Amino acid sequence: MNRSNxxxxxxxxxxxxxxxxFLQLDIGEAPFGGRADWLAGRLRRAISxxxxxxxxxxxxxxxxxxxxxxxxxxxxxxxxxxSEDGHVAGRxxxxxxxxxxxxxxxxxxxxxxxxxxxxxGLFTVPPxxxxxxxxxxxxxxxxxxxxxxxxxxxxRAAWLRAEREVLGGLAASGFGYGDPRGTxxxxxxxxxxxxxxxxxxxxxxxxxxxxGTAQALALLGQVLRADGxxxxxxEDPGSLGVRQHLRRQGLRTPPVSVDAEGVRVDExxxxxxxxxxxxxxxxxxxxxxxxxxxxxxxxAGDGGLVVEDDYDAEHRYDRPPVPALRSMLPERVxxxxxxxxxxxxxxxxxxxxxxxxxxxxLVDAKRFADLxxxxxxxxxxxxxxxxxxxxxxxxxxxxxxxxxRDVMIAAIRDRLPGAxxxxxAAGLHLLVTFEGPxxxxxxxxxxxxxxxxxxxxxxxxHPLSWHRQRPGPPGLLLGYxxxxxxxxxxxxAAIGDALDDVR
Numbered sequence: 460m461n462r463s464n465x466x467x468x469x470x471x472x473x474x475x476x477x478x479x480x481f482l483q484l485d486i487g488e489a490p491f492g493g494r495a496d497w498l499a500g501r502l503r504r505a506i507s508x509x510x511x512x513x514x515x516x517x518x519x520x521x522x523x524x525x526x527x528x529x530x531x532x533x534x535x536x537x538x539x540x541x542s543e544d545g546h547v548a549g550r551x552x553x554x555x556x557x558x559x560x561x562x563x564x565x566x567x568x569x570x571x572x573x574x575x576x577x578x579x580g581l582f583t584v585p586p587x588x589x590x591x592x593x594x595x596x597x598x599x600x601x602x603x604x605x606x607x608x609x610x611x612x613x614x615r616a617a618w619l620r621a622e623r624e625v626l627g628g629l630a631a632s633g634f635g636y637g638d639p640r641g642t643x644x645x646x647x648x649x650x651x652x653x654x655x656x657x658x659x660x661x662x663x664x665x666x667x668x669x670x671g672t673a674q675a676l677a678l679l680g681q682v683l684r685a686d687g688x689x690x691x692x693x694e695d696p697g698s699l700g701v702r703q704h705l706r707r708q709g710l711r712t713p714p715v716s717v718d719a720e721g722v723r724v725d726e727x728x729x730x731x732x733x734x735x736x737x738x739x740x741x742x743x744x745x746x747x748x749x750x751x752x753x754x755x756x757x758x759a760g761d762g763g764l765v766v767e768d769d770y771d772a773e774h775r776y777d778r779p780p781v782p783a784l785r786s787m788l789p790e791r792v793x794x795x796x797x798x799x800x801x802x803x804x805x806x807x808x809x810x811x812x813x814x815x816x817x818x819x820x821l822v823d824a825k826r827f828a829d830l831x832x833x834x835x836x837x838x839x840x841x842x843x844x845x846x847x848x849x850x851x852x853x854x855x856x857x858x859x860x861x862x863x864r865d866v867m868i869a870a871i872r873d874r875l876p877g878a879x880x881x882x883x884a885a886g887l888h889l890l891v892t893f894e895g896p897x898x899x900x901x902x903x904x905x906x907x908x909x910x911x912x913x914x915x916x917x918x919x920x921h922p923l924s925w926h927r928q929r930p931g932p933p934g935l936l937l938g939y940x941x942x943x944x945x946x947x948x949x950x951x952a953a954i955g956d957a958l959d960d961v962r
Contacts, residue, residue, distance in 0.1 A: 478526070478527065479518075479523060479526035479527055480526075481518050481523065481526070482501060482502075482505050482510065482511075484498070484501060484523075484526075484527060486527045486528065486529060494529055494533045495533050495536040495537045495540070496537075498527075498533065498534065498537035499536075499537040499540045499541060502517070502537060502541055502547075503541065503544075503546065506541075506546055506557055511557050512557065513557055513558065513559070513598065514556060514557060515556065515557045516553065516554045516555065516556050516557075517538065517547065517554065517555040517556070517557070518554075519554060520534040520535050520538060520555075538555055542555075545558070545559050545600035545917045546558065546559050558600070559598040559599060559600050559917060581593060581594060581597060581911070581914070582907040582908070582910050582911040582914070582922065583907070583911070586699060586925050588703060588707075590699070590925070591700060594919060594921075597914065597919060599914060599917050599918060599919040600917035600918065601917060601918045601919070601942065601946050601949060601950040601953070602918075602919045602938075602941070602942070603918060603919060603920045603937045603938050603939070603942065603947070603950050604919050604920065604921060604936075604938050605742065605887065605888030605921055605936040605937070605938040606770075606771075606800070606887060606888065606938060607804070607887065607938055607940060607941040608774075608800050608801070608802075608803070608856060608860070608887060608940045608941065609856060609859055609860065609940050609941055610803055610941060612852070612855060612856060612859065613802060613803050614802075614843070614848065614852050617843060617848045617852070618839060618843070621839045621842040621843055621846070621848070622835075622839045624842060625835065625838045625839055625842060626835075629838070633834065633838075634834075636830060636831075637831055637834045638831060639822060639825045639826040639830055639831040640664075640666070640667050640668065640822055640825070640831070641666065641667060641668025641810075641831065641832060641837060642668070642834050642837045642838055642841065643663065644837070644838055644841040644842075645666075645668055645837040645838065645840055645841040645844075646663040646664070646666040646667075646668065646810075647663040647841070648840070648841040648844035648845050649663075649666045649668070649810045649844070650662060650663045650665070650666055651844070651845075652844050652849070653783075653796075653812075656773060656780075657769065657772065657782065657783040657785075657786065657796075658780075658782035658783060658786040659783050659785050659786045659789075659794065659812070660786070661785075661789075661812055665812050665818070666810050666811075666812060667810065667811050667812070667813075667818075667821055667822060667825060668808065668809070668810055668831070668832050668837060669795075669809050669810065669811050669825060669832070670807040670808070670809070670829070670832055671797045671799055671804070671807045671808065671809045672768060672770060672795045672796070672797045672799070672809050673700075673704055674807075674809070674828070675795040675797075675809055675810075675811040676701060676704040676705060676734075676766075676768075676795065677704055677707065677708060677828075678811070678821055678824045678825055678828065679766060679793055679795075679811070679813070679821070680704065680705050680707070680708025680709075680710055681708055681824050682813075682817050682820045682821050682824055683710070683732065683764075683817075684708055684709055684710060685820065686817070686820075688710070688731060688732055688764075689709075689710065689711060690710055690711035690712065690713055690730065690731070690732070691705055691710050691711075691712060691732045691733065691734050691766060692712070692713050692714070692715045692727060692730040692732065692733040692734070693705070693712045693713070693714060693715065693733070693734050693928075694714075694715060694717045694722050694734070694735060694736065694740060694741075695714030695715060695716060695717060695927060695928050695929055696717060696742055696743065696923060696926045696927045696931065697714070697717070697734075697736070697740075697741065697742075697926060697928075698736070698741050698742070698768075698926060699925050699926050701734060701768065702928075705734070712928075713730065714928040714929055715727060715730070715733065717740060717743055717745065718745075719745055719881070720745065720747070720748035720750070720751050721735075721737060721740055721745055721746065721747035721748055721751050722735055722737075722740075722747065722751065722755075724751050724754040724755050724758055725754070727755075727758055727763065730763070731762070731763060731764060732763065732764040732765070732766065733763065733764075733765055733766070734765075734766040734767075734768060735747070735755075735765060735766070735767055735768070735784070736767075736768050736769075736770060737752070737767065737781070737783075737784055738769060738772035738781045738783065738885075739770075739771055739772055739774075739775075739882070739885045739886050740882065741768075741770065741926075742888070742890050742921075742923065742926050742936050743881050743882050743890055744881055744882015744883060744884070744885065744886055744888075744889070744890060745881060745882045746778070746781055746882075746885075747781075747784075752784070752787070755784070756787055756788050756791075759788055759791035759792070760788065760791065763791065764791060764792075764793065764814075765784055765788075765791060765792045765793070766792075766793045766795070767783060767784045767785055767792050767793065767794045767795065768795055769783055769794060769795065769796045770796075770797070770799075770800060771800040771885075771886055771887055772796075772885075773800070773801060773853055774800065774856070774857065774860060774885055774886055774887055774940075775857075775884065775885035775886075776857065776860070776861040776864065776884060776885060777883075777884040777885075778884040778885065785812060789812075789814070790814045790815070791814065792814075793811065793812070793813045793814065793817070794811065794812040794813075795809065795810070795811045796809060796810055796811075797809030797810070798840065800887060801849065801852070801853060801856075802840075802849075802852070806836060806840070807832075808832060808836060808837065808840060856940075859940075860887065860939070860940045862944065863939045863940060863942065863943075863944055863947055864883065864889070864939050866939070866944040866947050866948060867889055867937060867939040867947050867951060868880065868883060868889070869948075870947060870948045870951035870952065871889070871891060871937075871951055873951075874951050874952050874954070874955030875891060875951065875954065875955055875958065877893070877894065878891045878892065878893055879891070879892045879893075879894070880892075887938055887939070887940040887941075888936050888937060888938040888939065888940075889936075889937050889939065890923065890934055890935075890936055890937075891934055891935050891936075891937060892923065892932045892933070892934035893906075893932065893933050893934060893958075894932065903933070904933045904958075904961065904962065905933060905961065906922035906923050906924050906933035906934055906935060907922045907924060907925075908961045909922065909933070909935065909954070909957055909958060909961050910922040910935060912957035912958075912960045912961050913935075913953060913954045913957040915957070916953040916954075916956060916957050917953065918950045918953045918954060918957075920935045920936060920937050920954065921935065921936040922934070922935060922936075923935060923936060935954065937950075937951070937954075
């Protein structure tokens with residue numbers, strides 16, 4: 460009901476000049492009988508053009524109503540409409556806060572070279588180099604992007620305790636320049652962690668600490684390119700981000716098919732190197748089968764090189780652990796891991812192990828990239844690893860992530876009937892694929908259209924086609940680890956409604 464229609468308090472301002480310093484609102488511009496619509500529209504426009512950024516607090520309804528000399532019901536109704544749209548939310552004593560931004564039609568927010576369409580055209584053009592920056596900044600009520608753990612579970616108290624212990628015992632020399640390979644403490648802790656959790660036997664001197672897997676790939680790309688490698692085959696479907704990092708180093712990334720047993724080793728042929736996610740293939744979630752592993756080891760033994768991205772192998776729920784490829788043939792495998800999926804991407808801490816013939820070149824590349832990672836976070840992380848705190852944190856995450864995965868599977872079954880979900884036994888996301896059009900439907904489903912329709916309903920997800928080099932069934936990548944159960948269910952429901960829109 461529009462409570463602004465015909466209210467006597469509203470009519471009293473016709474001959475007066477009533478306005479607010481907030482957004483320079485002038486109630487004289489509002490039509491009779493539509494003041495709530497007018498106010499909601501002005502607020503939406505301010506959210507869209509950035510005058511009300513995320514986190515902004517709106518005036519109290521009583522205050523704004525007094526300044527505009529309208530009934531409080533007019534302001535309450537305008538706020539309620541924005542709340543129903545998902546753009547503002549009540550925060551108790553903190554008032555009404557902007558929680559999701561609009562983007563004006565035709566406005567290229569965040570546009571830049573290679574992505575001129577910006578957020579407004581996020582799914583209408585092929586993804587550019589800045590696509591992940593753009594989608595992270597795209598406003599949404601619910602973020603189901605893949606690859607993020609539950610950041611609210613970060614062990615703040617344990618981290619602070621370890622940091623105090625480190626600072627309390629750190630010699631003055633510890634604040635100086637260190638070894639570009641990383642601190643001895645973290646390299647030793649990582650070697651022990653890999654032995655316990657991934658079946659890899661390595662000496663601390665073999666471990667090189669890097670700024671996450673992204674830097675590991677960049678440094679490896681430099682080293683291998685200098686060694687005469689011109690291409691690294693990649694899984695298809697496989698990570699768009701991985702391809703971007705490798706291509707940035709001048710390497711070609713020919714696709715190799717993935718099926719229910721993992722990468723098709725028989726397609727590797729004369730390729731000299733391949734990048735794999737064998738413990739939990741991205742994005743399908745399948746595990747590289749035993750026969751394929753043996754075939755891969757034979758291929759590597761004949762001169763092939765494997766780059767193993769062990770990006771979230773620790774997050775498993777319904778299957779036994781799978782040893783890392785590095786544990787089977789260390790002199791033919793470059794191994795990369797990080798704490799981005801264990802603790803937080805913001806730590807920018809990972810590690811890489813390479814065959815001995817590449818190790819000095821990789822250390823040189825790291826040295827000239829940044830002189831080595833910051834030492835203090837390394838020492839704190841080493842303390843968490845050595846104390847068993849990181850294992851305790853992982854056990855907590857597994858329980859929480861498993862519950863959220865189960866909620867997402869149930870929601871998919873309920874709201875996306877007919878969708879196929881492979882590889883659900885581990886990881887932080889689910890891949891949802893869709894078969895061909897139903898009888899009477901106009902044509903094949905576009906997953907970019909579906910992702911755009913979902914974003915219009917306030918839900919972020921990745922279209923599977925972003926992570927393909929060759930045609931294949933449409934799908935979405937839905938992350939579940941970072942969202943509460945109720946939010947997951949609402950997000951999948953909105954995707955179900957979006958699916959109805961595009962079919």
